[in-house]
């Protein structure tokens with residue numbers, strides 16, 4: 001059967017692009033080397049897929065060109081995806097901060113996309129390796145483990161490098177380079193941070209301790225849960241800031257974001273003069289953390305022995321606790337890959353290559369990376385839709 005549009009990658013972006021192009025009457029074939037489509041959708045959101053964020057705006061994305069995502073995001077919005085979810089009678093809820101999750105299972109999202117593929121006449125083939133892509137006057141020829149295929153348009157939707165065990169490869173970047181596209185340096189993002197040396201010694205046995213915090217790196221800060229792990233720190237606030245952190249940059253943790261800690265400690269001194277600082281701090285922080293900070297860093301003594309100025313200074317430290325990370329856990333656990341195909345080489349309205357007509361790059365392979373909270377899927381849907389409207 002003849003193919004108009006060949007989509008490489010049956011993930012979120014590829015399936016949405018295929019559905020959109022198929023609905024226009026294009027003959028679409030989606031190829032994936034994995035054993036089944038949408039593996040990352042299946043594992044997302046703890047199995048419930050945080051499929052969009054109601055508050056999506058271009059400000060929630062990192063890219064060398066912060067304007068690039070605007071056009072696609074404006075033309076396929078969270079409301080458009082919600083309408084699709086409702087059409088398929090998938091129950092969902094808002095968890096917090098505009099994040100929408102399935103009530104039951106992320107399998108429903110994959111099922112929905114595959115049903116839409118069938119309705120749009122799209123064929124999806126898994127377990128198919130892509131060996132080579134060539135472009136000539138007659139369009140594209142693609143060598144695969146199932147033989148040679150020809151198409152007018154090729155859409156690269158092979159995602160980023162995170163979770164290689166799920167089928168992630170650098171294929172999209174290699175293909176982009178082959179056709180003359182620049183690649184912005186890639187690194188793991190939305191990823192736990194690791195500590196080393198004395199920094200790890202101070203905190204490693206706190207693994208499992210969690211607290212609400214505000215984490216800052218330069219001018220960017222995020223509020224959310226912070227979790228100590230055996231290797232360092234994790235939790236939503238750390239995953240968010242990891243996209244902005246680079247080796248050598250210091251992080252500041254506000255360990256008491258809901259209280260003016262200095263004034264509170266001064267009041268506690270009046271109320272409990274004989275209590276030790278670490279005991280008092282256990283009313284503000286998880287007990288094990290309070291003990292560790294009190295003993296190791298704050299010269300633990302009975303409250304009456306601290307001058308007011310000292311308590312105010314301790315409060316200030318709790319609001320800006322320095323944390324020196326040594327690295328990240330890397331692609332093995334990262335949710336996304338920062339960087340990717342340079343947007344300078346792509347049209348922001350169609351995601352088409354400016355160098356090779358008929359070639360498109362969509363989803364995570366592009367240098368557009370969302371925050372934690374459903375923004376990455378929204379980019380996958382929006383960029384897939386934008387390319388599917390024209391490919």
Ligand code: FDA
Pocket residue numbers: 008009010011012013014031032033034037038039040041043044045046049050051052128129130157158159160162163166167168169170171172334335336362363364365373374375376377378380
């Ligand atoms: P995606 O990775 O989905 O798809 C790429 C496809 O290409 C894969 O099917 C892969 O097998 C295929 N492929 C790769 N190389 C190939 C090759 N050489 N040949 C053939 N096929 C190839 N985001 C969000 O918004 N909400 C959430 O809840 C989560 N949760 C989450 C949890 C976890 C554990 C991870 C790792 C990630 C998330 N994300 C997320 C991020 C989200 O999953 C991600 O941004 C999108 O899946 C990106 O969609 P793409 O279609 O671009 O790539």
